[in-house]
Amino acid sequence: MKNRSFAIALISLLALGSAQAAPLVLHRGIGVHDWLNWAPLDASGNYRQPPYNTMSEWLSGYRPLDAWPAQDQFERMKGLGFDFVRLSVDPGPLLANDGAQRQAALDVLDKAVRHVVAAGLKVVFNLHFSSQVDAYSQEAIEQGADSEPVARYNAMVVDVAKMLAAVGIEKVAIEPYNEPHYYPCDDTGTDDWQRIQTAQVQMIRAVSPDITIVATGACGGDIADLLNLDATAFDDPNILYSFHMYDPHSFTHQRIDDGGWASGLPWPASSRSRKDVEADLTARMDAAGVGFVEQQANWLKISGDIDDYYARNWDKAEMAKLFAQGVDWAKSQGIAADRLFMGEFGVIDMNAKGDSGALPEDRNRYITDARSLAESYGMAWAYWEYANPYGMTFIVPTGPAVPDETLLAPLGLPPTAQ
Known part of the structure; x- marks a missing residue:
C-alpha cells in the first residue's frame, strides 16, 4: 500500500512538472508603449524621480483626459477581446540608478504590472530602449558581450526578473530585449548577440526556472533574423521566440523620415496597378501644391522601393514564405511552431495630408493576413499598438478615444466590441 501511495504521489508530481513545462499561454495581445516607454525628464535632462508616466500623464499626452471613457483602460482591453498586454518599458531609469533608487523605479513598475493583471490580462514585460538620455x-x-555596459544591463534584467517572478509566473513573461542591433546576419557582425541572449536566459533561470522568457534573434528582430540564433545553447520549454512582422517595410512603413511623399501602395500588390498608384500619389501631391521639381526629386527617393515591391508581387503567399522560414528554423532547433511569438505587427495608416501611410482597406487586408498566418501555426501575437498619434494605433488617433472599429474583424475580435 505504501509503495502504491508513493507511486501515485510520484505520478502526480511528474504530471505537475510537465504541466508547468510550457510557456505562459497567450493568444491575442495589444502593445502598450507610450505609458512606460517614455520616462519623463527633469529640467536637467535626467529622469524624473520617481520615474515613468502616471496613467493620467499617459492618457493625456496627446488628447484631453476627458476624451477617454471613465472605464479603466486595461479592463477595456480585456473586454475588447485581448488576453495579454505587451508592455514596453524604458530600461533607462533602471540603468541610471542602483540601490534604493532602482528599487523605487522597480516599485513603480511592479504596481503597474499588478494593475494590468488585476484587470484579467497577462503581461509580456518588454524592456524597450528609448533614445531620450544618450548614456x-x-x-x-x-557593445561587446563582455563589455561593462552589457554587464550592467544584464544585472538590471536580473532585478526585473525578480520583481516579475514575485508577481507570479502564471501572469507574466519577461522579454529582456527589443530588436537587437547586432548584425551577424550581414557577415560583418560577431557572435555577441548569441552570447548575450544565452547569458540573459541563464541569469533569468537562476532567478526562476519557470518564468516565461521571450527570446529573439539579432538584426532588428524580424522573422528571418531568428535564423542566426542557436537556441539549442539555452532552450527550455518555457521560452517563446519573438519576431516582428513588418515585411515588407516598403508597405507597412510608407513614409519618408526626412520629408517627402510615400503613400498608397496596395495590399496585395496585385490589387492595384503601379500606374494607378503613381497617378493617385501624383494627384495628392498636386492637390497639396507640390511643384514639378520637388515631385521629381520625390520619385527618385521612392521609385526603388516601388520597383522592389511590385517585382516581388507582395501578397499573403509571399508573407507565408517568411512564416515558413521561421517554422523551419524552429523545427531545426527542436522547437514547436506555437512557441514562436509575433510580438509586433501593424501598418501605418494614411494620414489626412496623404503624404504617408496605407489606405485603410489595404492596411486591414495586411493585418488579416499576418494575424491569420500566425494563428494557423498556433502562435500568439501582439498588435502594435493600443494608442498613439503616429499612425499605427488601435484607438483612433484624434477625437474621442474609441477603437478603430474597422480593425476588429482583421484582428479577429468580436464585432460588437466597444
Missing part, C-alpha cells in the same frame, strides 16, 4: 540609449549599451 542609456541602445547605442550606448550595445
Whole structure:
C-alpha cells in the first residue's frame, strides 16, 4: 500500500512538472508603449524621480483626459477581446540608478504590472530602449558581450526578473530585449548577440526556472533574423521566440523620415496597378501644391522601393514564405511552431495630408493576413499598438478615444466590441 501511495504521489508530481513545462499561454495581445516607454525628464535632462508616466500623464499626452471613457483602460482591453498586454518599458531609469533608487523605479513598475493583471490580462514585460538620455540609449549599451555596459544591463534584467517572478509566473513573461542591433546576419557582425541572449536566459533561470522568457534573434528582430540564433545553447520549454512582422517595410512603413511623399501602395500588390498608384500619389501631391521639381526629386527617393515591391508581387503567399522560414528554423532547433511569438505587427495608416501611410482597406487586408498566418501555426501575437498619434494605433488617433472599429474583424475580435 505504501509503495502504491508513493507511486501515485510520484505520478502526480511528474504530471505537475510537465504541466508547468510550457510557456505562459497567450493568444491575442495589444502593445502598450507610450505609458512606460517614455520616462519623463527633469529640467536637467535626467529622469524624473520617481520615474515613468502616471496613467493620467499617459492618457493625456496627446488628447484631453476627458476624451477617454471613465472605464479603466486595461479592463477595456480585456473586454475588447485581448488576453495579454505587451508592455514596453524604458530600461533607462533602471540603468541610471542602483540601490534604493532602482528599487523605487522597480516599485513603480511592479504596481503597474499588478494593475494590468488585476484587470484579467497577462503581461509580456518588454524592456524597450528609448533614445531620450544618450548614456542609456541602445547605442550606448550595445557593445561587446563582455563589455561593462552589457554587464550592467544584464544585472538590471536580473532585478526585473525578480520583481516579475514575485508577481507570479502564471501572469507574466519577461522579454529582456527589443530588436537587437547586432548584425551577424550581414557577415560583418560577431557572435555577441548569441552570447548575450544565452547569458540573459541563464541569469533569468537562476532567478526562476519557470518564468516565461521571450527570446529573439539579432538584426532588428524580424522573422528571418531568428535564423542566426542557436537556441539549442539555452532552450527550455518555457521560452517563446519573438519576431516582428513588418515585411515588407516598403508597405507597412510608407513614409519618408526626412520629408517627402510615400503613400498608397496596395495590399496585395496585385490589387492595384503601379500606374494607378503613381497617378493617385501624383494627384495628392498636386492637390497639396507640390511643384514639378520637388515631385521629381520625390520619385527618385521612392521609385526603388516601388520597383522592389511590385517585382516581388507582395501578397499573403509571399508573407507565408517568411512564416515558413521561421517554422523551419524552429523545427531545426527542436522547437514547436506555437512557441514562436509575433510580438509586433501593424501598418501605418494614411494620414489626412496623404503624404504617408496605407489606405485603410489595404492596411486591414495586411493585418488579416499576418494575424491569420500566425494563428494557423498556433502562435500568439501582439498588435502594435493600443494608442498613439503616429499612425499605427488601435484607438483612433484624434477625437474621442474609441477603437478603430474597422480593425476588429482583421484582428479577429468580436464585432460588437466597444
